[in-house]
Amino acid sequence: MPLFCLNKAKYQLLLLPHTNNNFVTTLKTKNPTFKHAENLFFSSFFNKWRLVSSYRKVGFSFSTKAAAVAGVSSSSSSSSSSVIMESEKKGIKISESGDYSKELGIAVSVVQMACSLCQRVQESLVSKTNDQVQSKDDNSPVTVADWSVQATVSWMLSECFGSRNISIVAEEDVQSLSQFDSIGLLEAVVKTVNECLAEAPKFGLNCPVRALGATEVLEAISRCNSTGGPKGRHWVLDPVDGTLGFVRGDQYAVALAMIEDGEVVLGVLGCPNYPMNKEWLNYHHRYYWMMSKLSPPTSESWEKGCVMYAKRGSGEAWMQPLVQTNTKYVWPNSARAIQVSLIDDPALATFCEPVEKANSSHSFTAGLAHSVGLRKQPLRVYSMVKYAAIARGDAEIFMKFARAGYKEKIWDHAAGVIIIQEAGGVVTDAGGRPLDFSKGIFLEGLDRGIIACSGAILHEKIIGAVYASWDSSNL
Numbered sequence: 001m002p003l004f005c006l007n008k009a010k011y012q013l014l015l016l017p018h019t020n021n022n023f024v025t026t027l028k029t030k031n032p033t034f035k036h037a038e039n040l041f042f043s044s045f046f047n048k049w050r051l052v053s054s055y056r057k058v059g060f061s062f063s064t065k066a067a068a069v070a071g072v073s074s075s076s077s078s079s080s081s082s083v084i085m086e087s088e089k090k091g092i093k094i095s096e097s098g099d100y101s102k103e104l105g106i107a108v109s110v111v112q113m114a115c116s117l118c119q120r121v122q123e124s125l126v127s128k129t130n131d132q133v134q135s136k137d138d139n140s141p142v143t144v145a146d147w148s149v150q151a152t153v154s155w156m157l158s159e160c161f162g163s164r165n166i167s168i169v170a171e172e173d174v175q176s177l178s179q180f181d182s183i184g185l186l187e188a189v190v191k192t193v194n195e196c197l198a199e200a201p202k203f204g205l206n207c208p209v210r211a212l213g214a215t216e217v218l219e220a221i222s223r224c225n226s227t228g229g230p231k232g233r234h235w236v237l238d239p240v241d242g243t244l245g246f247v248r249g250d251q252y253a254v255a256l257a258m259i260e261d262g263e264v265v266l267g268v269l270g271c272p273n274y275p276m277n278k279e280w281l282n283y284h285h286r287y288y289w290m291m292s293k294l295s296p297p298t299s300e301s302w303e304k305g306c307v308m309y310a311k312r313g314s315g316e317a318w319m320q321p322l323v324q325t326n327t328k329y330v331w332p333n334s335a336r337a338i339q340v341s342l343i344d345d346p347a348l349a350t351f352c353e354p355v356e357k358a359n360s361s362h363s364f365t366a367g368l369a370h371s372v373g374l375r376k377q378p379l380r381v382y383s384m385v386k387y388a389a390i391a392r393g394d395a396e397i398f399m400k401f402a403r404a405g406y407k408e409k410i411w412d413h414a415a416g417v418i419i420i421q422e423a424g425g426v427v428t429d430a431g432g433r434p435l436d437f438s439k440g441i442f443l444e445g446l447d448r449g450i451i452a453c454s455g456a457i458l459h460e461k462i463i464g465a466v467y468a469s470w471d472s473s474n475l
């Protein structure tokens with residue numbers, strides 16, 4: 001039974017192998033609540049390894065903890081040096097140990113950059129006169145955002161970690177972009193990428209010495225051709241998750257995760273239209289709620305979007321506001337800890353699901369909701385923002401049941417899963433087993449669907465209801 005001491009002052013980590021699977025959950029003992037301990041006890045039923053993490057030293061400042069969990073180590077590359085300097089100026093001692101600190105610090109900065117790129121492109125879709133999104137037939141603005149984010153993230157990660165060493169699994173390929181008749185699209189992507197990269201110093205990263213040409217942009221996109229797998233380190237990127245939400249001016253996400261030896265170890269979720277304060281969201285009411293466009297408060301300054309992040313085994317997840325046009329990125333002072341909801345009564349719980357019924361059976365989830373006693377209308381949300389909603393306690397349950405034969409991709413889940421788990425929640429397939437990120441691009445072996453819950457009590461009820469009703473369903 002191995003015992004690890006990681007950053008002795010702060011954590012004592014005890015790894016308890018239950019079986020030979022390497023799934024990990026965290027039992028929080030800092031400010032423990034019975035509720036969380038109970039949730040995590042239950043969740044250990046589904047997890048094959050158990051990681052018990054206890055804070056030994058308390059009294060860190062809020063920002064110091066954010067730096068320790070997500071922070072940038074003093075050994076980070078020059079790319080993140082201005083981020084470090086900014087923190088040091090403020091007297092924050094940055095974690096000198098902590099695995100993946102450099103990777104997470106860079107990943108959060110890169111996602112911040114990508115989100116501001118997406119915001120600019122999405123704004124170009126919105127008509128100034130009627131505030132309605134013009135959904136173009138050729139979907140070109142969407143693809144400009146997809147390819148531009150992929151190129152930017154790929155270029156930045158390669159710059160920070162070396163293009164030879166890096167493996168990136170991402171959604172877009174380069175084929176249609178490099179065709180002769182796509183020249184206009186390619187030009188738009190190159191322009192968007194260069195505009196975004198020019199802002200890198202604002203995010204504490206280095207920009208290229210000169211603007212990238214089309215060949216370099218195509219190279220950066222096509223470098224993301226890894227297929228992942230059980231060994232080694234793989235970055236996993238969904239450049240614009242929730243394409244429909246993006247086109248409709250609604251919710252979408254930029255999702256970046258890192259997998260090491262088949263396990264997700266870092267997750268960063270940029271949610272440009274998910275404000276720090278949920279009161280700023282609009283909901284459509286009818287037979288369901290739909291998280292929708294923003295209704296800004298009257299005050300000038302408001303935090304329109306957010307970036308969430310977590311590191312495996314830290315037992316903490318964090319959220320920071322999206323950087324606005326005229327503000328400089330300050331790391332990590334603006335981060336706030338997030339936690340899942342403590343509600344475990346189905347009558348009070350809210351469940352989320354995809355907006356599109358083509359992506360998940362609304363009738364099956366309605367049956368499950370009824371049988372476990374969920375009373376509220378479902379909350380329909382585009383993209384991985386559903387994971388974000390569970391992680392920060394805005395909803396308690398996310399269910400997705402795709403049609404038979406659909407294979408879920410790792411980039412649609414990796415970042416969201418780790419953020420929920422570190423915020424205290426539980427994510428499994430509908431059979432109660434951990435999602436397996438070690439098999440390449442797809443979540444192979446996924447049993448029926450995906451269930452993410454704020455706690456084990458709700459989770460157990462949903463899984464029980466799936467078993468009870470599956471045979472009589474049409475799925």
Ligand SMILES: Nc1ncnc2c1ncn2[C@@H]1O[C@H](COP(=O)(O)O)[C@@H](OP(=O)(O)O)[C@H]1O
Binds near residue numbers: 406
């Ligand atoms: N037939 C299908 N069934 C289930 N999921 C699907 C699907 N077709 C696409 N998806 C996935 O669902 C994601 C959108 O999630 P949601 O429906 O929750 O908004 C898509 O991400 P992209 O929009 O990045 O392609 C895509 O990966």
Ligand SMILES: [Mg+2]
Binds near residue numbers: 412
């Ligand atoms: Mg997606």
